[in-house]
Amino acid sequence: MIKLLIVDDHAVVRSGLSMLLHGKQGMEVIGEASEGNEAIRFASQHKPDVVLMDLSMPHGKDGLSATTELKRMLPDTAVLILTMHDDDEYLFRAIQAGASGYILKNAPHEELLTAIASVSTGDAYLYPTATKRLMSEYMSRIKAGESLDIYDSLSDREKEIFTWIAKGYSNKEIAENLIISVKTVETHKSNLMEKLGLKTRPELVRFAVKRGLLYFE
Incomplete structure (x- = not known):
């Protein structure tokens, strides 16, 4: 159901x-x-x-x-x-x-x-008409030469968890720091990895370093 x-x-x-x-x-x-x-x-x-x-x-x-x-x-x-x-x-x-x-x-x-x-x-x-408008907007941005970095498609929470993962924290540690469940961390991790086309943590770290997204306090 x-x-x-x-x-x-x-x-x-x-x-x-x-x-x-x-x-x-x-x-x-x-x-x-x-x-x-x-x-x-x-x-x-x-x-x-x-x-x-x-x-x-x-x-x-x-x-x-x-x-x-x-x-x-x-x-x-x-x-x-x-x-x-x-x-x-x-x-x-x-x-x-x-x-x-x-x-x-x-x-x-x-x-x-x-x-x-x-x-x-x-x-x-x-x-249907909304789909056409979205595609038209997308193509206009491409023709205008705008950057369409897929990282921008992540939600604020996904970007936050992305950074924790890139720094080497485990799902449990991330959950404790953000005061959310491990399952929620796993769901966000799965979603952001899929959006970015990544399969492993090393790939995620390389992605972060390449784009200057990885900062240590």
């Missing part, structure tokens, strides 16, 4: 989504939240597989802030942004916050089901 948490400030939207999704294609709605702080508290206790997150929630923590905090706390939980904002700025900020997908509220329900299924398996999902 894909365990879902629905986060939206409108009760009628939450109710409608719950009725639409619960029991469909192995999906189970395990909770609802009206704003980001409530979502974070629920997610920390119940560990949903996918959080369906609205962006604009004026009476509490907004969707972008909640996404950033959720991904820091639960890196294995996928966040799928479900919003009315068909806007590049929101799209890019959602991706930077760690969202696995972005879909509009006016999308057909079949597309929503597909998006949830995709992000639940670790894939990314963007609605």
Whole structure:
């Protein structure tokens, strides 16, 4: 079962989504939240597989802030942004916050089901026109000669753990210093190694030295 948490400030939207999704294609709605702080508290206790997150929630923590905090706390939980904002700025900020997908509220329900299924398996999902815009932005940056160092794709936490690993600390030592679980360290390590295309610690150290990223206190 894909365990879902629905986060939206409108009760009628939450109710409608719950009725639409619960029991469909192995999906189970395990909770609802009206704003980001409530979502974070629920997610920390119940560990949903996918959080369906609205962006604009004026009476509490907004969707972008909640996404950033959720991904820091639960890196294995996928966040799928479900919003009315068909806007590049929101799209890019959602991706930077760690969202696995972005879909509009006016999308057909079949597309929503597909998006949830995709992000639940670790894939990314963007609605078609968003994908075109992202590719256009990417190609424009390449043509402009901008640096697209893959290191910049790491989250702040992944960069932090990258540095600890490069300095020779074990997963247990990193966990103790950052006050997080060893499993969380291992998850971040796996994600950052995959993003950087690295397989071993020596490769990571060489990567750090080559780019001047390794500093000792």
